[in-house]
Amino acid sequence: MHSDLFKFLREHSVITSLFADRVYHMSLPTNVQTFPALTFQQIAQSEEAPDFEAPNDDKMDSALYQFDVIAEKSHDAILAADSVNTLLRNFRGTMGATNVQSVEMTNISHNEERSGDKLRRRVILDYSFTFDV
Amino acid sequence: MAKVLSKSKLYIGQGVAPGVAPGADTFDQVGNVTALSGPSYSKDEVEHTDMESTAKEFFGDLTDYGEITFTCNRNFGNAGQTAARTDAGGQTKRNIKIERLDPADDSVLETADVIGEVMEWNEDATQGSPFTVTGRIKLSGTVTIT
Numbered sequence A: 001m002h003s004d005l006f007k008f009l010r011e012h013s014v015i016t017s018l019f020a021d022r023v024y025h026m027s028l029p030t031n032v033q034t035f036p037a038l039t040f041q042q043i044a045q046s047e048e049a050p051d052f053e054a055p056n057d058d059k060m061d062s063a064l065y066q067f068d069v070i071a072e073k074s075h076d077a078i079l080a081a082d083s084v085n086t087l088l089r090n091f092r093g094t095m096g097a098t099n100v101q102s103v104e105m106t107n108i109s110h111n112e113e114r115s116g117d118k119l120r121r122r123v124i125l126d127y128s129f130t131f132d133v
Numbered sequence B: 001m002a003k004v005l006s007k008s009k010l011y012i013g014q015g016v017a018p019g020v021a022p023g024a025d026t027f028d029q030v031g032n033v034t035a036l037s038g039p040s041y042s043k044d045e046v047e048h049t050d051m052e053s054t055a056k057e058f059f060g061d062l063t064d065y066g067e068i069t070f071t072c073n074r075n076f077g078n079a080g081q082t083a084a085r086t087d088a089g090g091q092t093k094r095n096i097k098i099e100r101l102d103p104a105d106d107s108v109l110e111t112a113d114v115i116g117e118v119m120e121w122n123e124d125a126t127q128g129s130p131f132t133v134t135g136r137i138k139l140s141g142t143v144t145i146t
Helices: A002-011 A012-017 A074-088 B079-088
Strands: A022-025 A036-046 A060-071 A093-095 A098-115 A118-132 B007-014 B027-030 B031-035 B042-047 B059-063 B067-073 B093-099 B108-124 B132-145
Touching: A002 A012, A002 A022, A002 A036, A002 A060, A012 A022, A012 A036, A012 A074, A060 B108, A074 A118, B007 B031, B007 B079, B027 B079, B067 B108, B079 B108, B079 B132
Parallel strands: A022 A036
Antiparallel strands: A036 A060, A060 A118, A093 A098, A098 A118, B007 B027, B007 B093, B031 B067, B042 B059, B067 B132, B093 B108, B108 B132
């Protein structure tokens, strides 16, 4: 799932039109000077609906992912975050080889952080992905 | 023996019981079970106190083996689930088999054979949750343990 999600983000036109190749796993590299940028990381993963067929059952997992939209201006961060949310919220279908049964938005929050003498805006979006394993 | 986590398999025979004996039947496993309850063993108390008695006297009536209730993740391709749902809409007794397994290696610890009839099949589709089914099989006659 993780590698398929990364590839999906790197190749989807909505994401590339906003961020180009500024999509990073975990944290923003210190040398990034162009914004907005997108980072993502997995927060948790658990198995859904285990049953007595295990270990031979068809498995379904849920994973909580955090996406951070980072920009120098609030307007840019919020607009980009809205586009990411439109893409991911209630997504159903395939990401690479992974069949995603649902994506549910669980949280959106706005943050501000200082980088040197600059303020940046960070919109955090959390989603729960349920997918076939 | 060490304690074991629960792991069981539930099977429904294709033949009509008791005409087809368990040993001659073909069984479909009810797949993807998450919980299995029963058989339960209970007897009514029959009082036979009389004027000769010095205290209340009872004996146990015939054993009622109760019912099997099961919960499973809905598997549209599973023949056992399909059979159970079909039987819930009819009046057919089947050979029912439960295997108790050792989760470490799936070896069979015990098998229970009994005749039963599927009395309930309840489907539960809740948004954001796995599609599950609960069912009930009423048991008739003796449970044979091997």
